[in-house]
Amino acid sequence: MPIDKALLEIIVCPNCKGELIYEEERDRLLCKNCLLAYPIREDIPILLIDEAERIPADMQNSDS
């Protein structure tokens, strides 16, 4: 089941309190401010900086 849209509107990045973007392909939540990706386990977003993965800066522009 994809993550609940209502939940997405509530949760924010624990680091910068900014909005999180759901990345469907990888089932994780991205913070573009911090370049961190938070995993989702069993439909529960793990909003822990320690658990987050660093996103390479070159992934920022993925329009193409």
Ligand SMILES: [Zn+2]
């Ligand atoms: Zn952030």
